Amino acid sequence: MKILVAIKRVVDYNIKVRIKPDGSNVDIDGVKMSINPFDENAIEEAVRLKEKGIASEIVVVSLGGAANQDVLRHALAMGADRAILVESDQDLQPLAVSKLLKSLVDREQPALTILGKQAIDDDAGQTGQMLAALLDYPQATFTSTISINGNEVVAIREVDGGTETIGFNLPAVITADLRLNEPRFVKLPNLMMARKKSIETINATDLGVDTKPRLQLLKVSEPPARKSGIKVGSVQELLAKLRAHEGIQL
Amino acid sequence: MKTLILAEHNGEALNASVYQAVTAAQFWNAPVEILVTGNNTDSIAQQAALIAGVARVIHVKAEYLAHPLAEDVAQIIVDIANEYAVILAAHSSYSRNILPRAAALLDIAMISDVLEIQPNNTYVRAIYAGNIHTSIQSTDRIQLITIHSSNYSAADIITNHAEVAVFQAPAPQQKSRWISETRTLSDRPALSTAKVVISGGRSLGSAETFEQVLSPLAARLNAALGATRAAVDAGYAPNDIQVGQTGVTVAPDLYIAVGVSGATQHTYGMKDSKVVVAINQDPDAPIFQIADYGLVADLFEAIPELTAAIQKN
Numbered sequence: 001m002k003i004l005v006a007i008k009r010v011v012d013y014n015i016k017v018r019i020k021p022d023g024s025n026v027d028i029d030g031v032k033m034s035i036n037p038f039d040e041n042a043i044e045e046a047v048r049l050k051e052k053g054i055a056s057e058i059v060v061v062s063l064g065g066a067a068n069q070d071v072l073r074h075a076l077a078m079g080a081d082r083a084i085l086v087e088s089d090q091d092l093q094p095l096a097v098s099k100l101l102k103s104l105v106d107r108e109q110p111a112l113t114i115l116g117k118q119a120i121d122d123d124a125g126q127t128g129q130m131l132a133a134l135l136d137y138p139q140a141t142f143t144s145t146i147s148i149n150g151n152e153v154v155a156i157r158e159v160d161g162g163t164e165t166i167g168f169n170l171p172a173v174i175t176a177d178l179r180l181n182e183p184r185f186v187k188l189p190n191l192m193m194a195r196k197k198s199i200e201t202i203n204a205t206d207l208g209v210d211t212k213p214r215l216q217l218l219k220v221s222e223p224p225a226r227k228s229g230i231k232v233g234s235v236q237e238l239l240a241k242l243r244a245h246e247g248i249q250l
Numbered sequence: 251m252k253t254l255i256l257a258e259h260n261g262e263a264l265n266a267s268v269y270q271a272v273t274a275a276q277f278w279n280a281p282v283e284i285l286v287t288g289n290n291t292d293s294i295a296q297q298a299a300l301i302a303g304v305a306r307v308i309h310v311k312a313e314y315l316a317h318p319l320a321e322d323v324a325q326i327i328v329d330i331a332n333e334y335a336v337i338l339a340a341h342s343s344y345s346r347n348i349l350p351r352a353a354a355l356l357d358i359a360m361i362s363d364v365l366e367i368q369p370n371n372t373y374v375r376a377i378y379a380g381n382i383h384t385s386i387q388s389t390d391r392i393q394l395i396t397i398h399s400s401n402y403s404a405a406d407i408i409t410n411h412a413e414v415a416v417f418q419a420p421a422p423q424q425k426s427r428w429i430s431e432t433r434t435l436s437d438r439p440a441l442s443t444a445k446v447v448i449s450g451g452r453s454l455g456s457a458e459t460f461e462q463v464l465s466p467l468a469a470r471l472n473a474a475l476g477a478t479r480a481a482v483d484a485g486y487a488p489n490d491i492q493v494g495q496t497g498v499t500v501a502p503d504l505y506i507a508v509g510v511s512g513a514t515q516h517t518y519g520m521k522d523s524k525v526v527v528a529i530n531q532d533p534d535a536p537i538f539q540i541a542d543y544g545l546v547a548d549l550f551e552a553i554p555e556l557t558a559a560i561q562k563n
């Protein structure tokens with residue numbers, strides 16, 4: 001069974017992004033970039049399925065600029081077999097990403113495609129569901145457990161108020177939650193080996209997909225800051241302050 | 251053209267977020283319709299028909315809709331979508347599962363977690379865990395959005411019913427099947443609508459101490475409990491009470507962060523709270539930057555003391 005994993009290169013989650021002086025967009029020049037955390041869970045799950053003998057090949061794909069090679073190499077070092085870079089200098093929004101991924105699924109015919117549940121830069125949380133729709137496949141979003149038995153998948157999903165368990169047949173699309181697994185650390189020798197592997201590059205325009213952004217970015221701004229508060233010296237003082245605060249009854 | 255709201259319910263009652271979505275929908279000054287799907291959901295459809303500002307309820311009922319699956323509900327939306335200029339829902343796990351699927355089937359770019367709706371199909375939403383706000387404009391024929399519910403007040407309940415139209419359910423997609431669900435049972439108020447929320451972090455140390463330390467205070471304040479991802483990952487609290495970028499967003503009157511460091515991924519989910527109290531033993535913890543009242547203290551002393559002081563009153 002072949003697994004396709006889609007990984008996005010995003011600003012590292014520890015970085016607090018800033019706005020360009022002209023306010024046109026965020027300034028990510030020279031900022032540390034990483035694999036989207038959920039996508040690391042997606043790779044990890046694929047590698048574990050391979051280690052269990054369920055998966056036979058793992059193909060990772062990333063869409064974006066040439067710099068995305070670094071996250072693809074990280075995925076190869078984690079245990080992916082092949083990497084594909086779909087190169088584009090456009091602002092690829094979830095609908096466009098899902099269309100490009102669909103053409104790759106059409107080409108590669110994976111039994112299972114795993115994505116992250118959301119990208120931590122745009123926080124859209126849409127691409128996996130959109131891809132499943134375009135493929136007319138079943139979808140399991142926000143999954144924290146997957147078990148595969150032959151052609152049958154049972155997935156536990158994290159939902160508001162608890163969890164939901166669903167079953168479906170392959171081929172299917174799954175999106176990973178952070179609790180799906182604990183991604184492994186990449187060892188240096190593996191990283192060195194991954195450096196030697198070749199990455200297939202496809203030009204996005206060759207896939208014949210309309211990737212024109214549908215959403216125009218008008219401006220970015222700092223969110224309104226909370227007004228700064230005070231420190232209190234004791235529980236008694238905290239209570240007194242809260243009681244004096246309108247509307248709080250303690 | 252009309253506005254359609256995807257309603258979420260638990261089989262007994264409409265979700266509070268439906269009332270907030272109706273308020274948001276008034277922006278377009280167009281007739282607002284609510285889509286209710288399910289099985290044995292006549293009373294839910296009636297509840298929806300009693301929301302002020304609702305012109306019509308569309309009720310799609312079938313046995314297979316008792317546990318709504320994304321493939322089925324997305325298809326129902328697609329079947330009726332062309333009558334609407336706007337399709338919206340709360341940014342809940344329910345809608346986030348369904349609406350992007352419907353959007354792709356309709357070839358529409360969806361806009362997630364909208365903070366503010368502006369004229370000319372323009373929306374303000376947060377990116378980078380709430381560190382940045384963007385204004386974006388949609389060029390699509392249907393506006394398909396989820397809203398940040400806590401930014402909208404709930405619409406009123408009225409006495410004269412809107413019409414309830416029962417639509418024939420399409421054939422089931424049979425792509426996936428519902429097997430089971432677990433619901434976190436709690437006597438406490440629901441996290442997303444509670445007036446007071448007390449959140450605990452990794453520092454609570456175990457599931458037992460999490461409950462022991464926080465529940466007496468929660469009981470006294472009629473508060474819901476929340477948690478950080480670190481606390482959830484460690485098994486101290488269930489996943490559905492994780493507050494933050496990848497969990498629930500809350501905006502209560504009072505938020506008490508107990509032993510929470512204040513990572514942006516956490517504060518994304520609570521910084522719209524009216525009053526924030528932080529109790530942390532590290533005076534430099536980032537949570538103090540957004541707290542109205544910060545107390546530098548050991549939580550294992552401060553929380554029992556606070557609980558006792560309130561109980562005396």
Ligand SMILES: Cc1cc2nc3c(=O)[nH]c(=O)nc-3n(C[C@H](O)[C@H](O)[C@H](O)COP(=O)(O)OP(=O)(O)OC[C@H]3O[C@@H](n4cnc5c(N)ncnc54)[C@H](O)[C@@H]3O)c2cc1C
Nearest residue numbers: 451452453478479480494495496509511515516531532549
């Ligand atoms: C992609 C991604 C998504 C994430 N999404 C979320 C999310 O939705 N929600 C979320 O919460 N996190 C999320 N996180 C994790 C987030 O980055 C932080 O790691 C997490 O919020 C930290 O939890 P914490 O405050 O409990 O733990 P820590 O950061 O370890 O902080 C513990 C705090 O407790 C204090 N403390 C210790 N002992 C005591 C004591 N006895 N008395 C008082 N104070 C004490 C310490 O001073 C410290 O400030 C996400 C991370 C990633 C990468």
Ligand SMILES: Nc1ncnc2c1ncn2[C@@H]1O[C@H](COP(=O)(O)O)[C@@H](O)[C@H]1O
Nearest residue numbers: 006007063115116118119124125126127
């Ligand atoms: N440019 C991209 N390249 C590869 N995968 C992507 C890209 N953008 C989004 N994805 C995948 O889609 C998931 C959800 O992204 P989003 O819908 O943008 O929140 C991510 O976790 C990735 O798995």
